[in-house]
Amino acid sequence: MKVFKHDTWVKPYIKKYKGLLVSVLLLGLLTSFCAAALMFTSGYTIDKAATQPVNILLIYVPILLTRAFGIGRPTFKYIERLKSHNWVLKVTSNLRTRLYKTLESDASFFNEHHKSGDIMGLLSEDINHLQNLYLRTVFPTVIAYLLTLLGSLALGIYTPAFGIFVFLLLVIEVVVVPFVSVAIERNRKERQKQLKSSLYTKLTDNILGVDDWIISGRFNDFKNLSAKNVKELNSSKDKSKSFRRNRDFVLQLIFAAIAICFLVFTNLTMTDNQEQANFVAAVVLSLFPLSDTLIPVSQGFEEWPQYRDSIERLNKIQPVSDQLPEQIELAPNDFKSLDLNDVNFEYSSDSPILIKHFTQNIKRGEKLALLGPSGIGKTTILQLILGDLVPQSGEIKINDIDIQAIQNSRDKIFSVLNQKPFLFNTSVINNVRLGNENRSDADVIEAIERVGLKDLIESLPDKYNTNVGENGARFSGGEQERIALARILLQDAPIVLLDEPTVGLDPITENNLLDTFFNVLNDKTIIWVTHHLQGIKYVDQVVFMNDEKIEMQGSPKELYQKNTHFQELYKMDQGL
Template identity: 75%
Template sequence: MNFFKTFKHDTWVKPYIKQYKGLLISVLILGFFTVLCATGLMFTAGYTIDKAATHPYNILLIYVPIILTRGFGIGRPVIKYIERLRSHNWVLKITSDLRTRLYKTLESDASFFNEHHKAGDIMGLLSEDINHLQDLYLRTVFPTVIAYIVALVASIAMGFFNPSFGFFVLLLCVVEIVIVPLVSVAIESARRERQKALKSDLYTKLTDNILGVDDWVISGREDDFKKLSASTIAELDASKDKSKAFRRNRDFVLQFIFAVIMIVMLIFTNIHMTQNQEMANFTAAVFLAALQLSDTFVPVSQGFEEWPQYRDSINRLNTVQPVEPNLPEQVELDPKDFNGLDLENVSFEYSSDSPILIKNFTQKITKGEKLALLGPSGIGKTTILQLILGDLIPQKGTITVNDLNVQQIQDHREQIFSVLNQNPFLFNTSVMNNVRLGNEDKSDSEVKEALARVGLKDLLDSLPDKYNTSVGENGSRFSGGEQERIALARILLQDAPVVLLDEPTVGLDPITENALLETFFDVLKDKTIIWVTHHLQGVNHVDQVVFVTDEGIEMQGAPDDLYRTNSHFKELYEMDAGLEAD
């Protein structure tokens, strides 16, 4: 029931089986002929030996079996090799499609997945679940279907000589490839699901540990850090040891059942199928051939046993669906035509049971204007940037660019907006490649010019590899300020008219922060800037300051005017300046 329930609404397995059904059928046929060659080899070899032992009066009587022995001996590895090529080709085609689909699904709305999935879960999706689907075909589907086909053909073959015996052989095969595998699943199911949960927990812990390793070291708790996942790993290892012990015992039972089948077959054939020497030779050869079926039947239980893991992966993948954008008709806006951005009575809340985060927020930002957005933490400053980008849609109010709703320019929004946040991600490749991410069509000279404008020319020229210097993992080769400058060079290369700065200098020392802000507003002087910041350092660079509280906009105006006329602003400014001076 669980099997059929899993696939009832599946969209990650069934479509690809249909898409590549021709290749699948060829794999199953080749798998059957591989088994047929293996049994045929034993049959003809046994028959040839028995026939030769009876001293045939003419060598030609065993010449055909000798040729068949050679043919089956050559055919078995050849067909097996072709079957492996075809089966892995089939699986790789499917997993390639699955990975492409998964990456596109994750990419379709990155903000949605960051909000609803932990990083460890996404790691599990990428590294575990697709691999489980691959194993589902190679270790369960193919061996099981081939075993069923072989069991049916063998039973019919036995039934040709004696219908009752053929039916009896079929029943024993059912025990071997149906009953025992189902019992195996029932016994191992809970243990396998527990192992899956432990692995998922380890992925999450691993992500947290790596991202927070500096804090563990700084707090002097290196030993606690090392022991953090020890109990989970120990439990997982113990569970795996129990699974290994169970598999050994189960395989022994399967071999015992198969031995019973062989003994019964031997007794039956000796009683009913040895009336003459020719029949005895044939019967002995059939018995030898049947011995090869053990290698076909035993793996079925292993495949069945792993079904709970596959089911969990299929169910989890089926919860990952692309977020339908449901966008209005798209319009391509020429960046040169940008003249302003309007937010009109914008209200937004994340859910109906949460407080309204943004209430009736109105702002008119003209081309080239520099605006600083301040307010307490959690008030929704970054959310306003997400609304401007179109990642979020307000429940009330409108956001327009040149009188176009921002949702109408989503297909080409990178031409209008560029973003620099507090943790710009730098890929583990060269400085040139990281900057060129802003615009892949730019030449090397244009990339170098952008790096020179952000003040990195002298630094890069002093390095052995200069502009081809690797930035290291997540930019570890460079300081925080230098990372921000590399990210700023990307923005210059992107050349969008609106730049959103989301606290890009947080965590930097005052001197570095001040120098960086000077660079930002110098190189972006012809851009429209919306700058989210948590304090007033560098506020003299902007045209407008907007201070937001949970009640709405508390104050707004030019920094100089607010300093002269607003006592609260003056108090905050002097307090901030005093903290920086300390």
């Protein structure tokens, strides 16, 4: 098929685990065979017993076979499920790892070219679609087709004309109706996919901006923002369910027609004597379990368009080529200065963020504050310093080494603390140890003590083994920042980037936290993005940016003495 012509997400893993795949298909066939054979031997045993055989031994073999097939059917089904899920889990494990590495190879590239909802769709749905492709489409379809072919051949050996006739009826069951299902449901499934993608994007934006919704008091607007899409999506899903019910009813009717044909055929050809007559009901009964194998094919086909879209979307995702220059190992103690020389950067022509001719020279141990209106590009400057973004022109260097040339040792040079530090749902000590996994428990406890959390942690029942909860829910915002700060102390990188870490905190907590930050990081080089002048006394340099240029720069003391605008901002910030 065209979809698989250049595919690298499905075909390679079919080849890689082909032995396990073949065993899954054989077990599926054996399950169907045992189900049919169970009904056949049961029907034959009942018919044979009804003719009052002169010796019970004449039905002993059918009784044993009934017992054997009765045990074999669930056994083979259980093993087939284990094998198929094992196969799928092996494949999807490879796929998830590959997708993560692809996205992780250049996260900023994907954030720049894809909406958050699109990336969430990739992660949450596309891999699951490939998983369902195997479990709900590939395996059932291949088994049903093999069963159709083998069953028709077996009948054809006995009576060619009847074998062809049954084959044509089965083709309607497993080929014609499934393709009609795809044709009917394609547009509806496409619309459902668009609605889901829109919901992902809207819900992501809503959750990230939930504080603004709460502050504005627009509770009903928040709840109703996605209501229309949800209603349309549910309505479309209800129509799909109704269609599936009607389609399955038609499939049952076709299967009933096959059973009637078998009943007529066996009565015409298998009633010459009593021995043959015993097989009539047995043959017809053996058909009914096969409906469980044949009917689900239509459902699998119906879902194929969304699986196809996932395959095509994943095949468009390619790792961003590694264009880093030859890497230079830089020891943390060797860091002397960070220079930004005439840096210019723009996301796109319609982006509001535009950094023009930004120049700074930051010596080891200096503290720099970046201020300016929201959306001016302060956080973007931090991303440029880290090397996540590359300027269109200008240079960013450490010790006269381009920042892109030290990416392999970046975690030894930079620490980052932002307004939403992520805490994992594990113990306090494990969360802090993420800063440096080679440090001892004593080092971790010392870091926790330095950030002012020792008394609080030791007052808890489980002390340092206290679980922080999902995303740090066990602790307040200020306490979460202190735990993240302890990580930074353990990491012990010479440059610390603070991206508005105190935003949203009350003034007292913010002031105490800033005291702690600049006290414990006294020997570090700090670049601090902030939105107001609280704690500005701790820094050596203040850089105030606007949408055109650096509006003012200097030490807080100099600016307060000489710059009228700074004086006004400071008084306003202090409520004077």
